Amino acid sequence: MSGPIHIRSDExxxxxxxxQHPATHGVLRVKMxxxxxxxxxxxTVLGYIHRMHELMGENRTYPQVLPxxxxxxxxxxxxxxxxxxxxxxxxxxxxxxxxxxxxxAITVELxxxxxxxxxxxxxxxxxxxxxxxxxxxxxREHILDLLEAVTGSRxxxxxxxxxxxxxxxxxxxxxxxxxxxxxxxxxxxxxxALVTGNIIFEKRxxxxxxxxxxxxxxxxxxGPVARGSGIDFDVRKNEPYSVYPEFDFDVPxxxxxxxxxxxxxxxxxxxxxxxxxxxxxxxLPDGPIMPKKKPKLIKPPKGDYxxxxxxxxxxxxxxxxSDGTKNAYRFKLRSPxxxxxxxxxxxxxxxxxxxxxxxxxxxxxxxxxxxx
Amino acid sequence: MGAYFSxxxxxxxxxxxxxxxxxxEFFKPVVTVxxxxxxxxxxxxxxxxxxxxxDEEGNPKCISCGACQRACPSGCISLAxxxxxxxAMVKGEMKTKKKKVLTKYDLNFTTCSLCGQCxxxxxxxxxxxxxxxxxxxxxxxxFHFDLLKRLKERNS
Amino acid sequence: MSLTILNALVAxxxxxxxxxxxxxYLVWAERRGAGRIQRRPGPNVNGPLGLLQPPCDGVKLMAKxxxxxxxxxxxxxxxxxxxxxxxxxxxxxxxPFSDTIVAHSMNIGVxxxxxxxxxxxxxxxxxxxxxxxxxxxxxxxxAVSQNISYEVPMLITVITxxxxxxxxxxxxxxxxxxxxxxxxxxxxxxxSPLMPVSFLIFFICALAETNRAPFDLGEAESELVxxxxxxxxxxxxxxxxxxxxANIVIGASLITILFLGGWDCPLGLFPGVWWFLFxxxxxxxxxxxxxxxxxxxxxxxxxxxxWKILIPISxxxxxxxxxxxxxx
Numbered sequence: 001m002s003g004p005i006h007i008r009s010d011e012x013x014x015x016x017x018x019x020q021h022p023a024t025h026g027v028l029r030v031k032m033x034x035x036x037x038x039x040x041x042x043x044t045v046l047g048y049i050h051r052m053h054e055l056m057g058e059n060r061t062y063p064q065v066l067p068x069x070x071x072x073x074x075x076x077x078x079x080x081x082x083x084x085x086x087x088x089x090x091x092x093x094x095x096x097x098x099x100x101x102x103x104x105a106i107t108v109e110l111x112x113x114x115x116x117x118x119x120x121x122x123x124x125x126x127x128x129x130x131x132x133x134x135x136x137x138x139x140r141e142h143i144l145d146l147l148e149a150v151t152g153s154r155x156x157x158x159x160x161x162x163x164x165x166x167x168x169x170x171x172x173x174x175x176x177x178x179x180x181x182x183x184x185x186x187x188x189x190x191x192x193a194l195v196t197g198n199i200i201f202e203k204r205x206x207x208x209x210x211x212x213x214x215x216x217x218x219x220x221x222x223g224p225v226a227r228g229s230g231i232d233f234d235v236r237k238n239e240p241y242s243v244y245p246e247f248d249f250d251v252p253x254x255x256x257x258x259x260x261x262x263x264x265x266x267x268x269x270x271x272x273x274x275x276x277x278x279x280x281x282x283x284l285p286d287g288p289i290m291p292k293k294k295p296k297l298i299k300p301p302k303g304d305y306x307x308x309x310x311x312x313x314x315x316x317x318x319x320x321x322s323d324g325t326k327n328a329y330r331f332k333l334r335s336p337x338x339x340x341x342x343x344x345x346x347x348x349x350x351x352x353x354x355x356x357x358x359x360x361x362x363x364x365x366x367x368x369x370x371x372x
Numbered sequence: 373m374g375a376y377f378s379x380x381x382x383x384x385x386x387x388x389x390x391x392x393x394x395x396x397e398f399f400k401p402v403v404t405v406x407x408x409x410x411x412x413x414x415x416x417x418x419x420x421x422x423x424x425x426x427d428e429e430g431n432p433k434c435i436s437c438g439a440c441q442r443a444c445p446s447g448c449i450s451l452a453x454x455x456x457x458x459x460a461m462v463k464g465e466m467k468t469k470k471k472k473v474l475t476k477y478d479l480n481f482t483t484c485s486l487c488g489q490c491x492x493x494x495x496x497x498x499x500x501x502x503x504x505x506x507x508x509x510x511x512x513x514x515f516h517f518d519l520l521k522r523l524k525e526r527n528s
Numbered sequence: 529m530s531l532t533i534l535n536a537l538v539a540x541x542x543x544x545x546x547x548x549x550x551x552x553y554l555v556w557a558e559r560r561g562a563g564r565i566q567r568r569p570g571p572n573v574n575g576p577l578g579l580l581q582p583p584c585d586g587v588k589l590m591a592k593x594x595x596x597x598x599x600x601x602x603x604x605x606x607x608x609x610x611x612x613x614x615x616x617x618x619x620x621x622x623x624p625f626s627d628t629i630v631a632h633s634m635n636i637g638v639x640x641x642x643x644x645x646x647x648x649x650x651x652x653x654x655x656x657x658x659x660x661x662x663x664x665x666x667x668x669x670x671a672v673s674q675n676i677s678y679e680v681p682m683l684i685t686v687i688t689x690x691x692x693x694x695x696x697x698x699x700x701x702x703x704x705x706x707x708x709x710x711x712x713x714x715x716x717x718x719x720s721p722l723m724p725v726s727f728l729i730f731f732i733c734a735l736a737e738t739n740r741a742p743f744d745l746g747e748a749e750s751e752l753v754x755x756x757x758x759x760x761x762x763x764x765x766x767x768x769x770x771x772x773x774a775n776i777v778i779g780a781s782l783i784t785i786l787f788l789g790g791w792d793c794p795l796g797l798f799p800g801v802w803w804f805l806f807x808x809x810x811x812x813x814x815x816x817x818x819x820x821x822x823x824x825x826x827x828x829x830x831x832x833x834x835w836k837i838l839i840p841i842s843x844x845x846x847x848x849x850x851x852x853x854x855x856x
Binding site for chain 1: 382383386387389390393394397403415416417418419443444445485486487488489492501
Binding site for chain 3: 406
């Protein structure tokens, strides 16, 4: 009863799932033509929160752009900062000490878990269950407390610098992280029992919102959306960067292509991130966190540099074209959710609006990241 | 026929498991801290807006070089200084020398993004982050901080 | 003559006052209960334990501007909230709280309550259509189909119980279950071994009839902004809200009277109105508990549940009881 049906197109009305809507997680407008409750055509309209981050990258010096990257996707801010910092280090040829790379990996994985927890809460709230949101936010508070003790901020961290970090971590952080990990594992089991096993939830998500692997390749989708359709691609494994080759973790891939598969990919990713954090804390080397010879003014030589990292939403790429001056000539951000979201237009034809919005929730959209 | 009944039975069982979990959570203590009756201690490295640091005599350490103003991506710092002559012993005789004294240091907190470039680029350790988080107001003027005045108020 | 009219008037006013007080303070109970399930306090600022929250909310709602959207059907728009609230309060007149406390007892009490409950579905349709809002129309269409589908198994279950007892009078239904919990209609008996299943079916139908989660498609907040009451501010919204809670109390009272023995004590010792109230409030707590645990079903899942699962089982139970009553 949820597959596409034959619809007469002369009796449709236009429904505007407007910029102000509880389900769209940001300012996204979807113009839908509906026949009763079935969608005939959908068109997403973007641009309501375009803040010109790429132009700001061209008008400011390299260190001055650092705060911008956290505001792109505020839920997974450290991943984006990591990508930017790696790209500029590649461009300017700055060496990063090992301790700094390990701490970067640990904090990025903590941020990934926090982002997935928030997605989980908001997704189940979209489907009508308000309680898991509160439990997820309480768990997320523990992670944010950890990161606040190190960086000083809770959401828009400006923690990485070119060459290393701003602050060092101390033993309190390590002890507190070791205490948080078993607590999060217990919570993940609770969510399994409360949400994943629930029959209402399963009926809401099984076989809903199918996105085939060819459609993912056509639109360039990456991240948990692609891994829920059977495409085994993770930037941390396929194009390794930073210190990830030293960690032993799996990449969860499910082949059912429906919303339940995408949900399960993210829940498993949280468990794998916990594994990475454990290994990181074990192997953390001593040493400095900034290189000895740090250039005062960052002027990369002329050229075209690209770096891709795996964030909570997919493969984030940043391309810096430098012409030898202290501002970048072109600062291009490849946002993963932009590619993921346009699959919604094609995939939701013939679905009921409830299922379409459940599918939109499973794509994990953060609109400020699309509009940059 | 068997699948029909087993689906009903397993479905009911999963619903009951969910109900038991929420029932257990009903009796656990409340997590919310009743702000403002109780507050939480801020962590040491918390980043509030910046403040000037004074030296032993109570004057700001800032020599008004303008590095923070140039480093800020949002242009929220504005400084002014004046030249002052003073007497100093140089090689045994009194000479008049000039130095810069800070007269104005304003921070426009409405555009600050708490990035920390000003704190890092200062070579004299003159600014640092404060722990001020209780800043709610309904006028924009309350967020234009006069940091020199705040330093004098803290010292007096 | 005038004394009986005075009596009747006082009784009706008391019933209405009980309904209104419950509707107002159930909001408080739900918010505190939801808060504790989610490990937060709930309202605790206005008055001790937040008990002054409902009056403050009422004052706020009355002080808001009553806006009627342009082009809306004024008559339908204004009538809908009243139509949602009035039948629920009127049904309280028949419900017996104990042997002696009943406003006006009728010998077709069950029929009257269900007749009034059906009027609630009409209110939703008026609200959605009269607001001239696409979200409202979609939500009210869903809610009406839900209401109709779940009335059928509810009535079939009620027919089963009435058949066993032989009367439609609410007081008579309770009197037949007197004397301890082994006599209650909840327990399987020789003439009807599937009674607990009937209880479960009636419970689910009561949840669905009152538009409570997990069946709250009519007011699905995250998909259709606010469903059929999108365009209502101030007292219109307040009346819908209170009407929903009054319906919940009536649903709980019906379950108590039909299956749980009304004002009967579980051990048959001290029957009275306090047992009735205790049972209603336990059932209302379970309604709140279920609402805050489960997500929402889809519309076809909901309709499938009613037509493919509840109706066949309740029909089977009806035929089984009818057959066995002839024998035993």
